[in-house]
Amino acid sequence: MAELVCIGFDDRAMADRLLAKMRELQNEHVVQIEDACIVERDGNGRVQLHQAVNMVGLGAAGGGLSGAFWGSLIGLLFLNPLVGALVGSGVGAGAGALSGAVTDYGINDDFIRSVGNTIRPGSAAIFLLLRHMSADKMIPELTRFGGRVVRTTMSNQDEQRLRDALAGITSPPEPATVGHDRPKGNTA
Numbered sequence: 001m002a003e004l005v006c007i008g009f010d011d012r013a014m015a016d017r018l019l020a021k022m023r024e025l026q027n028e029h030v031v032q033i034e035d036a037c038i039v040e041r042d043g044n045g046r047v048q049l050h051q052a053v054n055m056v057g058l059g060a061a062g063g064g065l066s067g068a069f070w071g072s073l074i075g076l077l078f079l080n081p082l083v084g085a086l087v088g089s090g091v092g093a094g095a096g097a098l099s100g101a102v103t104d105y106g107i108n109d110d111f112i113r114s115v116g117n118t119i120r121p122g123s124a125a126i127f128l129l130l131r132h133m134s135a136d137k138m139i140p141e142l143t144r145f146g147g148r149v150v151r152t153t154m155s156n157q158d159e160q161r162l163r164d165a166l167a168g169i170t171s172p173p174e175p176a177t178v179g180h181d182r183p184k185g186n187t188a
Helices: 012-027 055-077 081-102 109-116 135-142 156-166
Strands: 003-009 031-041 047-051 124-133 148-152
Touching: 003 012, 012 031, 012 124, 012 135, 031 109, 047 109, 109 124, 135 156, 148 156
Parallel strands: none
Antiparallel strands: 003 124, 003 148, 031 047, 031 124
């Protein structure tokens, strides 16, 4: 099950740094990011979304490749596959960009805007939709970012650990149990 985490910051720079760290953790297979978005509320109160996944670019690239393929095939019928590929890639890229512009993938943009309207002007928040996460490994990595939990679907225990980590509070390590309990001293 995917978890939604929204963390607020005093500025966008720290949200960008956290996103970079989350991508690092994804490369280490600690988390799997399904979607991410940074919402920024400027001094005038206007909300701006900065999507981590550029759907227009992805749509244009996919449409261009698909259009080139189909254009080449159709061009073969008319004995001019090069022209077919060129026309097909242009039409495909345009159609893909258009479909990418109207696609809302992952976290609902209206939800992000509504939460963005609740943060202070001049501040920012990052929304992360995590398909998989190892909370024991992820949460300690977030202690240096500060911030505050705005919304989350995490369990109450993990949410509190996240709040503590963002506040710079470290919990004491749990006692390790290695081997068997043996009496101290010489037992030979």
